[in-house]
Amino acid sequence: MSVISKRIMARVLEQIKEDDLELREFYQLRVTSLVEGTDMTVESAYTFAKQALYELARVQWEFEDVETKEWYLRPLLDGTKERRVGIKDGTITIILNPQLAPYFVNIAGQYSTYKLEGYLGLHSWYSMRFFEILSSFRVSGWWEVSLEKYREVMDCGPELDKYGQIKKDKAGKVKMKLANASDLIAKTVLGAQKELQTTPYAFDYHPVYEQERVGRGRRKIVGLRFDLQQKQLTAVPPSWLTDKDAGPVIANLRSFKVTDKNIALYLKTMTLAGARKLLYEWRIKENSQQKIDDKTKYCNAVFVRAAKVLIEERKELALADKRIAQQALFPGLTT
Template identity: 25%
Template sequence: MARPVEENKNVIQSYMLTAARYDFSVYEKRILYRLVELAQAELQGKDFVEWIGMKVETNLFGDKDITMPVRCILANEEDKNYVLAKKAFKAMSSRTIEQTKGNVWYLDHMLERVRVNLGTGVAKFRVSPNVWNIVLDFTKGYRKYELKTTMQFKSVYSMRFYELLSGQTNPLKYSIEEFRKMFSLEKKFKAVADIERYVLEVAQKELDESSPYSFSWERQEVSSRGRNGKKVVGYTFYPKYIQKNKDPQLEKKELQAKVGNIAGAYGMLDRAVSDYLLYNLNMTKEEINANKALFLTAQQTLPNLVEHLADLRERAVRSGKGTGWIINGLKGKLKEIKDLEEL
């Protein structure tokens, strides 16, 4: 049965899931992505799109009975690996998730009562109210990402980095111990060189090729008596936005929802400038309008305004400064040019 063509969409994932410690396979992660998608649709009061065969029903006890064709966790039409997909459903039924509410500690299986019809390729399973609530728990923040992009990654490390970096503007710092725990690497890669080769470099390459969000990274080192005189104690990851990898249709919808008509309140800005302000500096319509005169003047004065903004952003990130520092830096640059012209 051919897979229906799905429209790409942004989904919102609880930061509790984004930063959780687990060791899922790529196919298990895709099941989790579908749960996030279904939970968000229900939260928005939508009747889920049954044309792709997924459905959520709530029983009297609050359990969610879910119908999901196995093809929904395959990467694309070329992915025929139903064996790994079935293995993922089996693994997810054995995995548990825990939380504490008041004086009660809860332990629930991620999936329960898994059934897969080998003839139709349709999976049915149950999710407990506690697991469903964790999927929808945004009290500690959230991450927004493109569903279609996540479903096509080949590396689970790419998936994890994409979730962590999507929409992120500030550097992320982890000690070696924290990073190993979050990515469940304690028993996989003992040597730092192996972490860099099989985790960081693999994820960075795949994100650079197909994701709107990627990263560069630096070692955190201390002096050591070892062979190189240095010991790696952690990493700093610098997010970077890659415009060419953004889904253009999804970007158009997002832009319309965020700032209305691009030819409106600040339509005199070049598209490259407005894109950079929106997506790299994550400025709102109100913030852009409040500084509209500054940006228009800078655009007329600096032929390569985006490069100047990128330089200011990089310096701000490394200094732990925010958007206000960048705006003041731009004002300072324009004043410097004006002073030179008056000499």
């Protein structure tokens, strides 16, 4: 997918919530939301959005059963509904293929979990691809991959002709995109490393060399290792549990089945005061005729949703402060 197609899908995926059981009939986003963090104008965004919709309409998901070898395709978008995929009054409408619902619902909340911080401001396709991949390794904090697999996930495998067939040179050798490993690293890794430096997925990397050198010269690069500079907090730190203020709040959140992972991820955002407010509301609910049937599902969803609302509100305040500062420096500037 192109960068703009990725932006559109990111805006769609962030609307799929952790407690969703099925896809919505349709998803919508403003064309202007594609402009944020870029040098695009609103006018050019319309043109790029149309091109991206053409591209998304051609996207196919490929399935193959390893044992039975059954193989089939399913399109990403559903163009059979009365409501149409397209653009109207500055709003893009996307209808996802309902046959893909189990896969999209399964990743529900992941795009909002890492909150798209920095993602929509990335300009390079490789940077966006790194962002997507490294988000899956936030817990371990590192990703090590063979050079062959790296080429595959970065779309740097064999060159293809217009019929989708692999190109070969006169000697019958397969032509590879960025065939030289040094060029591959320079073109795909270094730029992405620079762009991701201010996101949660800033990383360091080093090549993985073959164990034994074959012939003369340097050892061959056979893989790459990427280490995240910020490992995601997914367990409650012991210092929080022993804190005289935080400890009791965490104990009470646990009694309402809020997971340690969600506590670790969002308690700082919620603040202790905000968490106490939620706990108070839940106790009132428990003592009424509208008891919480499923604490695990309900309380986790409410806790995470409340934290994400605060995150978005703080982003808006930060943007407003930035605009005020810009106007103070440049009185004639309009935004």
